[in-house]
Amino acid sequence: MIKEIVTDLEALAKPAVPATAEDEQIGQDLLDTMASIEDGCVCLAANQIGSDKAIIAYEDEDEQRHVMFNPRIKQATQPFKATENCLSISKESTVTRFNVIKVSFEELEDGKLVRKEKRFTEWVAECIQHAIDHTKGRLV
Template identity: 40%
Template sequence: MIKPINRDVNILRQVSQPASKADLPVAQDLRDTLTANANRCVGMAANMIGVTKRIIIASLGPLQVVMFNPQIVAKSGPYQVQEGCLSLSGQRSTTRFQKIRVRFTNEQWEQQELTLTAFPAEIIQHELDHCNGILI
């Protein structure tokens, strides 16, 4: 179901709680909401739709990848970038890493790891900031 975008900074600043199998339906809500906002958004965290759980989705090329309880396990190549956010107005400067390795649980509740570079890595870092209550 397409959900409204949360703009309440008090909710967005909360650290998200670990996700469980009971949170699997949130993946479809994130997919539907990201698809509805595809012209202005490439990733979302669950708190952007009012769910304070560690769940993100990212458009990685033609695929929308949902990650439960993602964590960055390696990173290299820091750089400065200007980013915008669907939940906030304007753009802000932040530090990102050119290359990351992220560990997560997929929708089949299997552990996965992906190594990402450039813009896909930036998307994941932005969404993980949301999970950690960090607003750029």
């Protein structure tokens, strides 16, 4: 279901709570909402669509969209300064990001959450870092 993007900074500043296998619909809502936004919406966190669960969605190099449950960054190298926009905030800001990251996350398989690890680079890595920040209530 397509949701409205949350812009209330107080709501966005709350850290997310762990997601469970019952939160499948929130993952789907993230994908639906992303698909409805034109113009470079490459990542979205659940609190941006009004859920307090630690779930994010991102778009990869091949424009395929994926959902991650309870993501955390395990390794990060090659820091750089990035200027980012956020769908929820109107102004740009500059943050330190890492060009290469390893992320531990969960994915739904047959109704169960299975933990996985994946390495990301460049802008996909940057987007995922931005979305994981959202799950911590941190805004760029």
